[in-house]
Structure formats: structure tokens, C-alpha cells
Amino acid sequence: MIKLKNLHKSYKMGSSSLHVLKGINLNIEDGELVAIMGSSGSGKSTLLNILGMLDTADKGDYILDSFKIENLNETKAAKYRNKFLGFIFQSFNLINYKTALENVSLPLYYQGISRKERQQIAVDYLERVGLKEWATHLPSELSGGQKQRVAIARAMASKPKVLLADEPTGALDTKTSCDVMDLIQKINEEGKTILVVTHELEIAKMCKRIVKLKDGVIVEDSKVKQVKASSYV
């Protein structure tokens, strides 16, 4: 599903430049649930941003679903993001003046799907994350776990090929984290490829594969025995 070949990225910091990614090679198959781990400064966020087409690599290839991602202008990147990717953020990033339903249907709006259809799809996904009754509530009326579930529904609504989760449990307590991870595992079991950036080993262990980054290179890449999040609850 995702192929990275010798990916490099450096940031200019005044006169010196900071080499963040120093040749990343990574293959992720369809239906994998991968945890990307690393301490801060290891380059895991940069990697996720490049995967999310929010940033571009200086060198190397990025192939998504046998489709080479290169020469992106903003318009193209926006279209690809909308079509291929779903984002889940640490701080949920729901639009605070829109209801849960409107938040979920927003990516569909940018896909140009008609209003009725959009709402139908959004209701379906809210139901899947167990928040159908909360459809008309604003984010401020939801708990942290509920917000993240709305965000997951939103990420799923556009039927992306890959879900990218940046510290999805970073702002949640242990129990809620397990709920959210349980949901992510369920979505993965339905066949969706998911990347989770985290620095918590507990969370990483709930994935099927752990990729450890240190100083811009992959230092460890191993399949693990998945711990079911539901077993914690």
C-alpha cells in the first residue's frame, strides 16, 4: 500500500540545516496496523506529514497504492489527501462551530457529494463509532473520547485508503485511550490500512507492527503479537 524508498528531509534553520529524515525505507502492506514510535525529534511527525502530503520530501520516492506521489502543488495535494487519506489528530481538530454530523460530512463536502447523500454517509459513520445520538451536538458538548471518535468517523467518511493517526490517544486518559484503540483495531480488522504515531509502548503494542525511529533512521521494524484493546476494558 505504501512504499518509501530512501526518503530524505531536512529543514533549514537559519544558516545551518537540520537533517530530519536520513533515508527511510519502508513497505506497508494493505490492511496493516503500524505503530511508528520514537522520542521527540526522531522524525516520526515529519514522516507522518510527508505520508499525509502535508509536507514534501527532498529526496526519495513515495508510492501510495502504486501511485507515485511527486510534484505536488497545493491543489493536487488537497485532492489526493481528500481521496486517499484520513487524518486523526492528537487534539481532535474538530471545527468547533459545527455539529458532530457536520464535522463528519465536511470531507464529503470537499468531494462534491450532494448534501443528502453526505448526511446519510455521515450518520452511518457516526453510528459505527457509536455516536449516532450525538449527531446534533457541538464538539464542546462532547467528552474527549467522544470527540476523538467523531474525528475517526470524519477520517473514515471519505473512504480513504490509509488512516494516519498522530498520537490519537495523546490527549486521552487510559480508559478512553483503550476505547479509541479498540475502535481503531476494529476498523483495521475490516481491512483498512492504519498508521499510528505514538510514543507510548502500550498503544504501540496494540498495533500489529512497530517501526521505531531514532535520529531520522529506522532502527527497529518488527511484527508484534497484537494486544487487543478490548481486553483492557
Added chain:
Amino acid sequence: MNNLKVIFDRDTWQEIFGSISKNKVRTVITVIGVLWGIFIYITLSGAAKGLDNGFERQFENIAMNSMFIWAERTSIPYAGFKTGRNIQLTLSDMNYIKKTIPEVQFIAPRNSRGVFWGGPPLVVRKNKSSNYNIYGDFPDYTRIATKKIFNGGRFINEEDIKFKRKVCVIGERTKTELFEKDEDPIGKYIKIDDIYFQVIGVHKFIPGGGFETDGDIFIPFETFKRLYNTGDDVMWFTIAAYDDADVVSVEKKIKAALKRLHNVSPEDDRAFGGFNLGEIFNKIMGFSKGMTLLSLIVGIATIMAGVIGIGNILLISVKERTKELGVRRALGATPNEVRNQIILESVFLTLIAGIFGIILGAFVLFGISSATKDLTDFPYTNPTVPIPYILGALFLMIFLGTLIGLIPAQRAVNMKPIDALREE
């Protein structure tokens, strides 16, 4: 992306309405800026138009390019004549002016008793009597100064002149003073300086400058001539130039012609007097045009200030919404979609404010109009704003709204989604 489709898309408006109604205080304050601008614009230009209309009303009973010319005494000795000689205008002067100055459209010689020379003659009817000013007139006079005649009556016509008829047109006051309350004066007789005249009309008096009153009596010029034995003498000419003629130069030409006829030095500025209504009218109209222009400039400047205010607030709002815009970008909003949304927000706010401002301004103008409706001697009538002005202002607002919206929109687009998302 098809821009027109975006504008007519209900979802676009829902997005815009959502983000505008999110911060109601901000929206209201923004709107007030432009509302005030368009309100000032509408009120000012309407007020200026009212003044304009008022001036025009003051002049509605006399041709706007008319003048009066009369003779005085010479002040320079010339052609063997000594200074201080009295000049007398005559009917032959009229024919000469008509013939030699093509810019003159109408010329009406007038004589009178009671206004400039002599006391007002005694007018008697049955047991009632009073003194009124008498004018000797040609029918052409009504082509220069409008005389409204009440139903059933008429003004002096060519036949009256030809047959030297003893007929007269009386004023409203003359009628009430000499006749019974419900009596119809048409066809009745009154005695002017011991001669019987038949009343043929009652003229409606329109106030607005000049020396005429509501008691004036008009009789045919030829009849006046015989009544007072004035021969071909004329006290003054009332002259109207063609609409496209320059009234100031026409006046000069007429005076020059008269000087030639009467052996007056061309340098003698005091031999002939003149009162040029056209010149005064042009000055007043120039003033009123200046007022209109001023109100336009002030109005447009105020609108601009308001729109710039909208731009400012949107700029702050884009800053506030950086994260939201980043999320939208991450979810697949193209830079164009983000830009369009912000520009449309700007235009929408501007338009809403503009429409409210127009309504408010219209109310104020309506109030002014009602308050000044009954003031006949105050030059103010019907303050309105022409539709093209309003459309022009709306167009200007849309244009400026788009232009000013471009700044925050461009700022929103220039931001990389990744930076926008990082913003806390």
C-alpha cells in the same frame, strides 16, 4: 473550479453562514462599519438631490436661461450726445434683437404701472376697489415665465393684441378682494383707471423671487399702450435664450446691439441694466452639483473605510481560524476553495451591511421628505437617490469587498496546512 457554480451552491452559503454566525459580535461590528458608510452615502446624496430639486422648483415658473434688460442713463458722452442722457427702449429694438441675435428664442416687451414707475392704478368693481400693479404683455411672455391660469380662463392671445381688446388676467388676491366668495370672475368686468376690462382668466401665483405678486393684473400690450399713451415705449424686455446658448454672452450681445441702436458708447456699462436669471441659475446649479459631488466623494470614502474595516476584521478572523483552515486543508479543501470561501464571506458581509444601510438611509430620507414637504419657501424637495447611484454603490461594495477579501484569503492560502495545523 467553476466559480459561478460555487456562488449558487447552497452548501457554499451554509459554510459561509456557519462561519459568520460563529462569532456574532464580530459580524455585527464588521457590518456596522459598512452599514454606516452606505448610510452616509445614501443620506448625503439624497439630501443633495433634495437641495437640487428644491432649487429647480424655485425656478420652475421661469425659463432657466432667461434675463431682463432695461434702459438707464448714459454715463459716457458719445457721438455728440452728452452724458446722463435717458435712454428709452422701444418696440423696434425688439425687432432688431430678434433679427440680429439668433440665440434669442423669445423676447417679450413689458410695460407696467405701479411696479417701477407711478403708483398702482385704482381698480374698481361695483362697490369694491383697490390698487393693483398693471402689466402690458404679449402672449409670448408665458413662453418665458409660466403663468398658470385657473380652469375656465386663459392668458392674453394674439387676437387680443391685434384688436387691442380690453381684457385682463387678474391675480388670485384680486379675485378674492373684488369678487364675492363663490363668484366666477370670468366674463365679468372690472374698471381699471376708469376703463372697463373684461376678466378672461385668473392666474395662480407661484412664489419664488421676482417682483410679481398675487394681485397683478395683465392686459394686452397694445391696450396698455392706448390706456397710458406710451407709444412704442417699452419699460423692459424679458428675454429667453435657446437652451444650448450661453446666457452670459447672449446678454452681452443684446446690450451691444442696443448700444448701437441708441448711439451709446460701447464702453458704457451703465446705460443698460440687466438681470440675468440664467447666470444666477447656473451658479446655483453649479453649487448644487458641487454638493452632489461632495456627497458622492464623502459617501464613497465612507464606504471604502467600512470595507477596509471588513478586510481588517477578516484578517484577524483568518488568524483566529488558522487551525480550522488547516483542518479544512487536511480534509481536502483546495486553496481555491479556501480562498473563495473567505472572499465570499467578505462580499456577503459587505452586501448584507450595504442593504441594511440602504434601507436605513431610505428611512431617513423619507423622514426628511415628510418634514420638508410643506415648506414652500425653503428650497428642498423630494430628497431621493437615483437607482443607478444605489446600484453603483452596491457594485462598488461587491468590488471592494472582493478586493479587500483577497488579502485575508491570500494569507489563508499562503499558509502551509502543516503550519496551520501546528498553530495552537
